[in-house]
Amino acid sequence: MTIIKAQEVIKNEFQKRGEDYPIKDGERTLPGKYYHSEEIYKEEIEKIFYKYWIFACRAEELAEAGDYKLVQVEDESIIILRETETEFKAHFNVCRHRGTQLCVEEKGKFENNSIQCPYHAWTYGLDGKLKAAPMMKEENGFTKDKCALHKVHIHNWEGFLFISLAVEPIPFEVQMEGLMGKWADYNLSELRIAHKIEYKLKCNWKLILQNYQECYHCPGVHPLLTQLTGVQSARHDFEDGAVIGGYMELTKESMTMNGEAASKPICDVDGDDIKKVYYYSVFPNMLLTPHPDFVLFHHITPDGPGKITNNCYWLFHPDAIKDKNGQAGIKSAVEFWDITNKEDWAVCEQMQFGTKSIRFTRGYYSGREDILHKLDKELIKVLGHKDPHAEFDSDS
Ligand code: FES
Numbered sequence: 001m002t003i004i005k006a007q008e009v010i011k012n013e014f015q016k017r018g019e020d021y022p023i024k025d026g027e028r029t030l031p032g033k034y035y036h037s038e039e040i041y042k043e044e045i046e047k048i049f050y051k052y053w054i055f056a057c058r059a060e061e062l063a064e065a066g067d068y069k070l071v072q073v074e075d076e077s078i079i080i081l082r083e084t085e086t087e088f089k090a091h092f093n094v095c096r097h098r099g100t101q102l103c104v105e106e107k108g109k110f111e112n113n114s115i116q117c118p119y120h121a122w123t124y125g126l127d128g129k130l131k132a133a134p135m136m137k138e139e140n141g142f143t144k145d146k147c148a149l150h151k152v153h154i155h156n157w158e159g160f161l162f163i164s165l166a167v168e169p170i171p172f173e174v175q176m177e178g179l180m181g182k183w184a185d186y187n188l189s190e191l192r193i194a195h196k197i198e199y200k201l202k203c204n205w206k207l208i209l210q211n212y213q214e215c216y217h218c219p220g221v222h223p224l225l226t227q228l229t230g231v232q233s234a235r236h237d238f239e240d241g242a243v244i245g246g247y248m249e250l251t252k253e254s255m256t257m258n259g260e261a262a263s264k265p266i267c268d269v270d271g272d273d274i275k276k277v278y279y280y281s282v283f284p285n286m287l288l289t290p291h292p293d294f295v296l297f298h299h300i301t302p303d304g305p306g307k308i309t310n311n312c313y314w315l316f317h318p319d320a321i322k323d324k325n326g327q328a329g330i331k332s333a334v335e336f337w338d339i340t341n342k343e344d345w346a347v348c349e350q351m352q353f354g355t356k357s358i359r360f361t362r363g364y365y366s367g368r369e370d371i372l373h374k375l376d377k378e379l380i381k382v383l384g385h386k387d388p389h390a391e392f393d394s395d396s
C-alpha cells in the first residue's frame with residue numbers, strides 16, 4: 001500500500017467514526033539545532049538526565065545480594081546493586097577519600113558485602129556507609145559518618161529499576177503517574193530477559209522518542225508491521241507528563257514474523273489486552289511495549305547530540321524461556337522487532353543528517369504527530385527556553 005492510499009484509509013476510518021481528521025495539521029517542529037547543538041545537549045543532560053527519574057536496569061540483572069551493574073549517565077558512573085533479596089541501592093561510583101572510581105568492571109559481585117576502593121582500601125558497606133579507612137583517626141573534622149558514598153535515589157517499579165541523580169528528586173509516583181497501576185495483570189516483575197540487542201545509532205536521543213510516538217511513518221517504513229496492526233487503530237491513553245503512549249489493535253495474535261503468538265499470554269493478561277500492543281514513552285530514556293505474550297523495551301543512552309546507544313530487551317515469562325518448544329516463538333518475536341527497529345533507525349539517522357542542513361529551519365507536523373508537538377513543548381519548558389514556535393512564526 002502506498003503512503004497516500006494508507007492516509008486515505010486512515011481518513012475514511014476517522015470519518016466513519018464521526019471523528020475529526022486530521023486533528024490539526026501544520027504545527028511547527030523544533031529547529032534543527034535541537035538535534036545538533038552541543039550546548040543544548042549539555043543543558044538536556046543537566047536539566048533532564050541528571051534530574052529526572054531515568055531507567056537504569058532490570059532487577060533480575062542483579063540476581064543475588066552483592067551483585068552490581070554500572071550505569072553511565074553522561075559523565076557520571078553509577079553503581080546499581082542488590083543489597084538484600086528485596087532491597088536495591090545506587091551510589092555515585094566515587095570514593096570519598098580522594099575521588100577515585102571504585103569499580104570499573106561493568107558487572108560483578110561485591111564480596112563480603114563490601115565495596116573497597118582499589119587505591120587506599122577505604123571500604124564501604126553495600127548501603128554506602130564507610131566501614132573502614134585504614135590508619136586514619138577521626139580527627140580534624142574527619143568522621144566516617146560524614147563519608148558515606150554519595151547516594152543516588154532508586155525505585156523499583158515492577159522489576160524496572162529507575163534512578164534519580166537529583167539530591168531531592170520529585171516523587172517517583174509524581175513523575176511516573178501514568179505508570180501507576182498500569183498493566184497490573186502482566187505481572188511485569190515476574191518476566192525475565194530472553195534476549196537483548198545493543199544498537200549504536202547516529203542520531204539524537206529525541207528522534208527515537210518521536211519516532212516511537214507516531215505511526216504516520218508506518219505504511220511506508222514498516223511493510224511487515226502494518227500487516228499486524230491497523231495503522232488507523234492507534235490511540236493515545238496519556239498525553240501529559242513524562243509517561244505518554246497508547247495502543248494499537250493487533251490484527252493477528254502478536255508482533256512476530258508470522259503474526260502468531262510467541263508464547264502463552266503472560267501471567268494474567270486477558271480480555272481486551274489480548275488484542276492490544278501498547279507503545280509507551282517513559283520520558284526521557286525508556287520505550288515500553290507490552291504485547292499479550294511478551295514485553296519489548298528500549299533503554300536509550302545518549303552519547304553526544306548525534307549519538308545514542310539503544311539496548312533493546314525482550315522479556316518473556318520464565319516458563320516460556322525454559323520451554324524448549326517455546327524457542328521458535330522467542331526467535332520470531334526477536335526477528336520481527338529487529339527488522340522493524342532497523343527500519344526505524346534508518347529513517348531516524350537520515351533525519352539526523354537532513355536536519356543539519358543550513359536550509360532546514362523547521363518542519364510541519366501532521367495532525368497524526370500531535371503528540372510530538374506536545375513533547376517538543378514540554379522539552380522547551382523543561383529547558384527554560386523561549387518558545388521557538390513563537391520565535392519562528394514568520395519563517396517558512
Ligand atoms: S581514593 Fe579511594 S581510598 Fe584513596
Ligand SMILES: [Fe+2]
Pocket residue numbers: 211217218221222344
Ligand atoms: Fe516505526
